Amino acid sequence: MVAFAVSTxxxxxxxxxxxxxxxxxxxxxxxxxxxxxxxxAKGKSFEIPAxxxxxxxxxxxxxxxxxxxEENALIRYGERxxxxxxxxxxxxxxxxxxxxQAITIGDTNWARYKSFAIMGRGLSYLLGGVNxxxxxxLRIIAPRPGSDPSGMDIGMESLNQEExxxxxxxxxxxxxxxxxxxxxxxxxxxxxxxxxxxxxxxxALKNGNNEQTITDIQxxxxxxxxxxxxxxxxxxxxxxxxxxxxxxxxxxxxxxLVGSFNLIAMLIMLIMEKRxxxxxxxxxxxxxxxxxxxxxxxxxxxxxLGCFTGLALGFALCWLQQQYGFITLGDAETMVINVYPIDxxxxxxxxxxxxxxxxxxxxxxxxxxxxxxxxx
Numbered sequence: 209m210v211a212f213a214v215s216t217x218x219x220x221x222x223x224x225x226x227x228x229x230x231x232x233x234x235x236x237x238x239x240x241x242x243x244x245x246x247x248x249a250k251g252k253s254f255e256i257p258a259x260x261x262x263x264x265x266x267x268x269x270x271x272x273x274x275x276x277x278e279e280n281a282l283i284r285y286g287e288r289x290x291x292x293x294x295x296x297x298x299x300x301x302x303x304x305x306x307x308x309q310a311i312t313i314g315d316t317n318w319a320r321y322k323s324f325a326i327m328g329r330g331l332s333y334l335l336g337g338v339n340x341x342x343x344x345x346l347r348i349i350a351p352r353p354g355s356d357p358s359g360m361d362i363g364m365e366s367l368n369q370e371e372x373x374x375x376x377x378x379x380x381x382x383x384x385x386x387x388x389x390x391x392x393x394x395x396x397x398x399x400x401x402x403x404x405x406x407x408x409x410x411x412a413l414k415n416g417n418n419e420q421t422i423t424d425i426q427x428x429x430x431x432x433x434x435x436x437x438x439x440x441x442x443x444x445x446x447x448x449x450x451x452x453x454x455x456x457x458x459x460x461x462x463x464x465l466v467g468s469f470n471l472i473a474m475l476i477m478l479i480m481e482k483r484x485x486x487x488x489x490x491x492x493x494x495x496x497x498x499x500x501x502x503x504x505x506x507x508x509x510x511x512x513l514g515c516f517t518g519l520a521l522g523f524a525l526c527w528l529q530q531q532y533g534f535i536t537l538g539d540a541e542t543m544v545i546n547v548y549p550i551d552x553x554x555x556x557x558x559x560x561x562x563x564x565x566x567x568x569x570x571x572x573x574x575x576x577x578x579x580x581x582x583x584x
Contacts, residue, residue, distance in 0.1 A: 219464065240384055275409060468568065
């Protein structure tokens with residue numbers, strides 16, 4: 209019973225920790241990612257007809273729509289330079305985005321700013337530490353349309369250059385912080401000589417994501433556009449997380465299977481001890497099925513007791529970690545979180561209980577067959 213209880217508790221804890229990490233990652237990306245993202249089915253950019261954009265903004269479950277144009281450019285600050293991803297956004301960005309939650313330097317009263325340049329902390333570091341309180345500007349350099357940026361003799365006349373003054377710094381996570389510079393859409397259009405084309409639409413919803421909303425938006429836009437929810441915006445990351453979770457589940461299930469050998473050994477020893485009683489039951493008219501059911505029932509009782517004890521133990525450990533965080537990850541200054549996150553979900557408890565009882569049932573069935581053989 210102890211082996212079953214410990215293995216079951218371990219399964220509960222492992223799945224809850226993976227759920228916790230999944231929630232942490234979703235929370236990080238949700239700060240910057242929209243509820244829905246609209247991309248072109250073909251190509252990199254598109255033009256959205258005014259009537260379709262109006263229909264989207266009037267849809268009852270849409271809180272706001274942000275027009276976005278993204279492209280890479282060279283950023284210079286003093287003597288340092290790096291390639292960054294410019295994200296040009298319209299004024300709706302601050303109504304539909306949670307970027308304010310990630311701002312570490314700068315006032316989030318956006319109405320005070322006629323222009324803005326919001327950069328990630330990692331990008332600031334790559335540029336040698338950008339001082340937001342000085343009058344030193346960022347120089348943005350991008351090739352003009354039709355020029356060959358790979359040419360060895362490229363001249364200044366083949367480049368577009370703009371100066372912007374950094375106003376805010378944000379910190380979300382390394383992948384985003386080290387490459388993103390958010391600017392007004394008009395400024396990015398000017399850098400790339402872009403006229404009205406977009407790389408995506410970002411949509412914020414009023415009542416959360418649902419299939420009917422996505423279907424309605426798809427009907428408004430037509431087949432030339434792809435709509436992605438939050439999960440679909442990071443498909444590879446979600447596949448990796450789910451794969452690791454299933455792999456860990458398989459390992460812990462194997463440990464539970466090994467633990468079932470304890471149950472088999474216990475039942476076989478009980479059968480050997482009760483051999484005389486088995487013979488007595490046979491003389492009294494007890495058939496093979498009846499004798500097998502006695503030991504099978506005993507094995508299932510032990511398995512169920514171990515299973516529910518393990519579920520209770522796993523719940524207690526997870527609750528204690530949630531409340532007190534006694535198992536830490538590392539230095540709080542270098543980690544996004546410093547304790548193992550926990551997110552207990554009812555389906556996980558049901559899956560673990562079903563797995564544990566099924567393995568216990570197989571072990572009891574195998575051992576109970578020995579009772580019939582022993583009695584012959």
